[in-house]
Amino acid sequence: xxxSYRKKAFLQLTDLSSRxxxxxxxxxxxxxxxxxxxxxAIYKNMDPIFETSLPASDWIAAxxxxxxxxxxxxxxxxxxxxxxxxxxxxxHPQALTSPTPVTPESxxxxxxxxxxxxxxxxxxxxxxxxxxFFNTSTSLGEYKFPxxxxxxDFFRNKWxxxxxxxxxxxxxxxxxxxxxRDDEVRCLHYIVDKPWSAxxxxxxxxxxxxxxxxxxxxxxxxxxxxxxxxxxxxxxxxKETVEIVAKYAAKESGEENEHxxxxxxxxxxxxxxxxxxxxxxxx
Numbered sequence: 001x002x003x004s005y006r007k008k009a010f011l012q013l014t015d016l017s018s019r020x021x022x023x024x025x026x027x028x029x030x031x032x033x034x035x036x037x038x039x040x041a042i043y044k045n046m047d048p049i050f051e052t053s054l055p056a057s058d059w060i061a062a063x064x065x066x067x068x069x070x071x072x073x074x075x076x077x078x079x080x081x082x083x084x085x086x087x088x089x090x091x092h093p094q095a096l097t098s099p100t101p102v103t104p105e106s107x108x109x110x111x112x113x114x115x116x117x118x119x120x121x122x123x124x125x126x127x128x129x130x131x132x133f134f135n136t137s138t139s140l141g142e143y144k145f146p147x148x149x150x151x152x153d154f155f156r157n158k159w160x161x162x163x164x165x166x167x168x169x170x171x172x173x174x175x176x177x178x179x180x181r182d183d184e185v186r187c188l189h190y191i192v193d194k195p196w197s198a199x200x201x202x203x204x205x206x207x208x209x210x211x212x213x214x215x216x217x218x219x220x221x222x223x224x225x226x227x228x229x230x231x232x233x234x235x236x237x238x239k240e241t242v243e244i245v246a247k248y249a250a251k252e253s254g255e256e257n258e259h260x261x262x263x264x265x266x267x268x269x270x271x272x273x274x275x276x277x278x279x280x281x282x283x
Contacts, residue, residue, distance in 0.1 A: 021115065021147045025130055027122045036187065037116040039194055040167075041219055044186040049166050052119055058126050059158045061119040063167040064100065065112040065148070068175050071209070075144075082175075084109040087164060091178040099161040113159060115148040116189045117167035130154060170207075170215045188215060195219035196249045223249060 024035050034049055036042075052061045064086035069076040082088055084107060086100035102110060120126075133154050134140075143149035152159075164172060168185045171192075193208050195216040200206040206216035227246075230238035 022130065022134075022150075025120065025122050025127045028124055028127070030122060032119065032121050034119050035117065037189065039190045040116060040187050041190065041222060042187050043218065043222075044165075046166065046186055048186075049117075049119055049162065052160070052162055054119070054121060055160065056158075057121045057123060058129070059120075059160065060151070060155050061160050061162050062113040062115065062151075063117060063164060064102075064110065064161055065114045065152075066169055066172060066175065067109045067112065070175055077144075079109055086110045086161070087172065087176050087179055092181055092184075095179045096163045096165060096184060099163055102157070102159060102161055104157050111152060111156060113148065113152045113155075114167055114169070114189075115145075115151050116169075116191075117187060118151070118159075119162075170212055173215060174211055182214075188218065190215070190219065196223070198250045199252060 021035070024033065027033050032050060034046065049061075054061060066085055066087055067076075067080040068082045068085045068088070069080040070082065086109070087095065089100045090098065100110060134150070137153070139153060140146075140150070143153075164176075164179060165184045165186045168180075168188045169191050170188060173180050173182075193212075195206065195212075196219065198206065200213050200216050200220060201210075204213040204217075205211070206213040227242055230242050
């Protein structure tokens with residue numbers, strides 16, 4: 001069991017969402033597992049991620065955290081700048097196959113990973129080592145992004161970077177145009193406000209700063225195709241499923257309902273870290 005801390009500083013990492021993410025490392029019945037956050041949408045086959053070769057069984061593959069902070073958010077550390085962002089060093093097409101590597105000599109911001117997607121080889125030994133680190137580390141209270149910073153700390157110098165297309169943060173589309181290509185996106189990460197919380201405006205804008213109209217439209221198109229497929233089947237089960245899911249998607253009128261408010265509305269949802277496994281190779 002994960003140790004429970006009484007100190008408030010540790011409560012972030014022991015909350016349900018963060019703890020659930022760590023429990024994926026207990027999936028020892030699989031050789032290799034790819035974890036995805038629930039606020040991601042798959043637009044192209046993710047199978048190639050399983051071709052990634054990990055240097056050792058106690059390593060993971062992940063994507064760099066984007067630290068550009070071009071909106072000058074006050075909560076971001078002072079070294080979160082475009083110049084310190086790993087993605088700023090790799091334009092297209094290099095970024096797809098040869099992203100900025102992580103080495104012991106890398107600048108501090110290049111050691112930060114985004115935990116929305118990561119590939120790992122679960123084992124009892126790895127899980128026990130993770131629990132030991134969790135229960136003995138004195139750094140837990142310092143983490144700004146609990147599970148993400150924990151993984152970067154635990155796997156320091158033991159993670160490799162993969163192409164941005166496997167964890168394409170929606171903000172990269174306008175923060176890293178030199179790297180981004182719409183047709184290369186495999187899995188899009190809807191960070192911050194979620195597309196299902198509001199319809200795209202008539203002028204094509206979406207998102208809290210109005211710049212996410214294109215990627216939010218992708219989600220709504222995928223959602224509509226999903227609804228039509230199930231309505232076409234005509235089964236009671238599919239009809240019921242559509243009705244349930246519709247409760248958590250914004251209405252065409254733009255009216256927000258109580259179910260949307262419960263999952264965060266236009267702010268970053270606390271439900272980002274629910275379990276979504278893309279594929280796992282069985283032992």
